[in-house]
Amino acid sequence: MQSHSIYIHIPFCQHRCNYCDFNTYAGLEKLIPAYVQALQREIFLIANTMEEKLPVHTVFFGGGTPSLLPASALTQILHTLKANFAAQHDAEISLEANPGTLTENYLCELRNMGINRLSLGMQSANPRELKFLERIHDYADVIHAVQWARRAGFDNLSLDLIFGLPEQRTKVWVESLKLALELAPEHFSLYALTLEHGTPLGSWAARGLIPEPDPDLAADMYELATEMLDVAGYQQYEISNWTLASNVERRESPDLACLHNLQYWRNQPYLGLGAGAHGFANGLRTVNVLSPKAYIQRLSTSNVQPATIFPRTPATIEANSIDRDTEMRETMFMGLRLTREGVSDARFLARFGSSMRQIFAQEIQQLLDWELLMWENDTLHLTPRGRLLGNQVFMQFV
Numbered sequence: 001m002q003s004h005s006i007y008i009h010i011p012f013c014q015h016r017c018n019y020c021d022f023n024t025y026a027g028l029e030k031l032i033p034a035y036v037q038a039l040q041r042e043i044f045l046i047a048n049t050m051e052e053k054l055p056v057h058t059v060f061f062g063g064g065t066p067s068l069l070p071a072s073a074l075t076q077i078l079h080t081l082k083a084n085f086a087a088q089h090d091a092e093i094s095l096e097a098n099p100g101t102l103t104e105n106y107l108c109e110l111r112n113m114g115i116n117r118l119s120l121g122m123q124s125a126n127p128r129e130l131k132f133l134e135r136i137h138d139y140a141d142v143i144h145a146v147q148w149a150r151r152a153g154f155d156n157l158s159l160d161l162i163f164g165l166p167e168q169r170t171k172v173w174v175e176s177l178k179l180a181l182e183l184a185p186e187h188f189s190l191y192a193l194t195l196e197h198g199t200p201l202g203s204w205a206a207r208g209l210i211p212e213p214d215p216d217l218a219a220d221m222y223e224l225a226t227e228m229l230d231v232a233g234y235q236q237y238e239i240s241n242w243t244l245a246s247n248v249e250r251r252e253s254p255d256l257a258c259l260h261n262l263q264y265w266r267n268q269p270y271l272g273l274g275a276g277a278h279g280f281a282n283g284l285r286t287v288n289v290l291s292p293k294a295y296i297q298r299l300s301t302s303n304v305q306p307a308t309i310f311p312r313t314p315a316t317i318e319a320n321s322i323d324r325d326t327e328m329r330e331t332m333f334m335g336l337r338l339t340r341e342g343v344s345d346a347r348f349l350a351r352f353g354s355s356m357r358q359i360f361a362q363e364i365q366q367l368l369d370w371e372l373l374m375w376e377n378d379t380l381h382l383t384p385r386g387r388l389l390g391n392q393v394f395m396q397f398v
């Protein structure tokens with residue numbers, strides 16, 4: 001049976017940042033105990049639609065702010081996962097954490113329960129930028145979080161940073177990146193700020209109260225970051241992600257890429273559990289009900305459960321079957337995000353029984369002509385220009 005990944009969504013935050021369009025809520029923390037119970041029930045129900053225990057090699061607690069959950073709640077969830085799935089003994093278990101929510105003791109508890117990868121939302125080292133983004137933490141919290149995480153035994157740390165803020169100066173971005181590099185994480189995720197419709201920041205920009213970010217300046221910042229990370233010994237493996245090429249002192253594995261996210265980019269199956277979570281398994285793309293209250297209600301034991309077919313659960317509100325053509329297109333545009341790995345024609349042929357050279361002959365030729373893609377033996381990659389204009393590439397396959 002093919003190994004799956006599991007994404008678990010925790011839709012709670014202390015404060016809702018003004019740029020965020022994730023499915024997350026401030027002020028609903030009182031729902032956490034019932035939500036944790038509902039999650040355990042969803043895990044049990046989805047696992048029991050299968051005759052055999054499904055092999056699992058990655059688990060990702062994302063949000064929201066998973067680090068708002070008490071350690072005892074995370075332990076219960078992990079326990080339920082391990083009891084209901086065939087989790088690989090060295091499975092990657094990641095948790096996203098807000099540096100403003102952590103203590104050393106909590107991080108020790110996370111490490112002791114088997115969480116082995118921590119992703120810290122640093123965003124910036126600059127106090128004015130953090131205030132502008134309405135983050136609840138400051139740079140000192142990030143330093144402490146990294147020190148405590150190391151003492152707790154975490155050897156796979158990732159830092160998330162945001163660039164391309166309105167009126168952000170390149171000098172300030174470089175300073176944040178330098179301070180982040182001093183913390184020596186194994187992994188970086190760097191994202192350009194997007195002003196999402198429906199967020200306060202999006203509406204302030206639409207009303208002219210703040211300037212729109214400058215896309216050319218953001219592209220320069222991205223290129224600068226790519227150079228700085230390269231010099232510091234990080235290898236880019238995805239448009240927004242970098243990892244230390246090897247870190248033999250701390251961990252034997254030469255590759256610290258996020259295995260969970262690789263599963264998405266390789267268009268491989270994963271279960272999405274929790275309010276608003278998305279999944280892709282058994283040829284279906286699933287979406288769960290958004291509201292945490294509705295989620296809890298749908299999974300309450302007093303509800304009469306409809307029969308579920310893997311990977312549907314009572315929380316599923318959409319399950320769209322993915323035909324071969326769509327799956328091939330998705331495999332192309334997600335795989336091309338992987339800057340090192342790209343999309344191999346041999347693997348495509350093994351998966352779909354046809355060569356991508358034939359299926360997408362026209363699209364590929366167009367992108368080669370525009371110098372956005374290049375061949376390396378039988379593998380198609382983005383060119384450096386293609387990394388900057390990724391959306392133009394992906395649109396060809398949508």
Ligand code: SF4
Nearest residue numbers: 013016017020063064
């Ligand atoms: S902490 Fe993260 S998930 Fe929560 S509101 Fe801020 S950006 Fe969104």
